[in-house]
Amino acid sequence: MSVSVLITIVLGLAAIGYVLARRRALAVVDGDSRKLHSRTGYYGQFVFLMTAVPALLVMLVWLFVQPVLIESRIGGMIPESAFPEGGELTLVMSDVRRISNGLDAIEATGQGAAAALDATATDVRAEMAAVGVALGSDVSPEVLSAAQSYRKMQHTGAFWLSIVALATALAFLVGSLSRIRADQRARNISENFVLALLIGASLVAIATTLGIVLSLVFETYHFFQLYPWQDFFFSLTWNPQFRGGSDLGFIPLIWGTLYVSFVALIVAVPVGLMIAIYLAEYAGPKLRSVAKPAIEVLAGIPTIVYGLFALITVGPFLRDWIAQPMGLGDSSSSVLTAGLVMGIMLIPFVSSLSDDIINAVPQSMRDGSYGLGATQSETIKQVVLPAALPGVVGAILLAASRAIGETMIVVMGAGAAAKLSLNPLEAMTTVTVKIVSQLTGDTEFASPETLVAFALGLTLFTFTLALNVLALFIVRKYREQYE
Structure with missing residues (x-):
């Protein structure tokens, strides 16, 4: 499941929670909204936020951490003998990602997907050439195996991301609906979230400036280790x-x-x-x-x-x-x-x-x-x-x-x-x-x-x-x- 589809489903669940929360808030007070602490819309906003925000945060953290873990694990699978002369691991990983994308292209076109996953290096290159994916002439078996493992880990990670994100959204949806009471301060929760959102938006400029300055300072320090500052x-x-x-x-x-x-x-x-x-x-x-x-x-x-x-x-x-x-x-x-x-x-x-x-x-x-x-x-x-x-x-x-x-x-x-x-x-x-x-x-x-x-x-x-x-x-x- 793609990330965009997953986000759409999570937001759809949050929208459903919004409607159910308004109905439940009225049901708690037997239809008399005057007995509620907040307007019914605030109860809907409360459930919407509780459903969408945790799931989206899980997705955000997952999408940042997963590539790092996968590349670290794949990098340990590639022997140094597979490195090109004078090359580095980053160059090999670039080839691994390119070949993995080629395997995805083969599967998307429906031409020999099973053969692309299990065939020899020569067969895989033939399949890729059939769909116009250029690999180059010197793809080693180790790099090809790493690309297949990379692709498999990506698909496994995407599968578990969907499971975890949807489970989080459903769990918070049910939990937030069960917490609705007549005296619940739903308006305060909604307004505090908006306040936190505004503070976070204001901190973006500060964090960006800090990141720019720190990146310049570190690289400048490295430069002055190699070149005298007096001459500069x-x-x-x-x-x-x-x-x-x-x-x-x-x-x-x-x-x-x-x-x-x-x-x-x-x-x-x-x-x-x-x-x-x-x-x-x-x-x-x-x-x-x-x-x-x-x-x-x-x-x-x-x-x-x-x-x-x-x-x-x-x-x-x-x-x-x-x-x-x-x-x-x-x-x-x-x-x-x-x-x-x-x-x-x-x-x-x-x-x-x-x-x-x-x-x-x-x-x-x-x-x-x-x-x-x-x-x-x-x-x-x-x-x-x-x-x-x-x-x-x-x-x-x-x-x-x-x-x-x-x-x-x-x-x-x-x-x-x-x-x-x-x-x-x-x-x-x-x-x-x-x-x-x-x-x-x-x-x-x-x-x-x-x-x-x-x-x-x-x-x-x-x-x-x-x-x-x-x-x-x-x-x-x-x-x-x-x-």
Whole structure:
């Protein structure tokens, strides 16, 4: 029985329990619902939750634990002589899973299922070739036997999962129905479950952040065991060589990241903020209803499209009309190219959020300013913008975080050269681009040239966290002025 079918059956049993619980609650008080502590719907919710939640938790734990146990047991069955030259157990287990899926495909098509389970290795390969399942030319008998055992254990585990999950659902269904009484606090149980669900949902973000940080910390620690941290943080050269003798200096990458982000924010923040002020304070309802959605369309354009725009249009224009005539460069890839295009992409992030924040400023503050004789522009400059400053800082911070994490526009607009230069018309690169380049292709996670990607990620995370703390300090300082 597949997992989806099993979940459907469990939810069906829970739905049946919901109906039976409502009827039983009314039967306990002879049809007078006023004698019940809670509404009949809460009794139904109680039985529904008691039926579905334990069974689904059993399924979740089972689906996590079963693959680990099966692969551990199968791994012990495969002798080292079956490993390919220079191979590892993980590669053999990959073949085992692939062959097991091939056996399932044979059974699904109904062509020689019994022969696939009991025949020799040559017969199994012939059967698999008949249904288009490629095994390769060097499948050993040990691996084939392990694949058959793997498949058998999977089917046995799926069978017992169905039995245990359905038994759990039925047991809790009967037990929860028998607990229904007139004075049972079914509403409290239902509300406590919703509260626990909300707390669990709020903890997802915390757990995800913790998992990301820990994974980066462990791999970064491994990297610094292989490469000196002094060279990483203070070297001015970035030159990875997978054959040894690499220079993995962080400074050229962070310089390119900050330079490109700075150019993008110079474009996005003034333009986006002026758009927000116009839409919130000057534009009429008709113009606002058209202009704001049109500007927000920019946020929905894929970054690869922005990258192509930078590569084909903006880069050649800056090269032919500015860089070459002024003798500042002859490449279409530059910091200015990526920064301008990225700034255009960030405009809706600044304008839309700032517009909502400015509209949230109380009208009474504007009326008080007008009452003191201030003009509309003076009111915006001296009252509205200071009151909305914390939210505007948050919008700028969001745009900055988006700029720091952008990759595709930088690859196609700024190039991949790691260098220290003040010339905005030269090609440079960023941390995110190098993280991608170090983790693509045939990489070996035991080499510092690959593990440096995690050190780059952790350092960039720490840097953006420091920016967030600084922005939070600024926001709180200005908030105190209006509280």
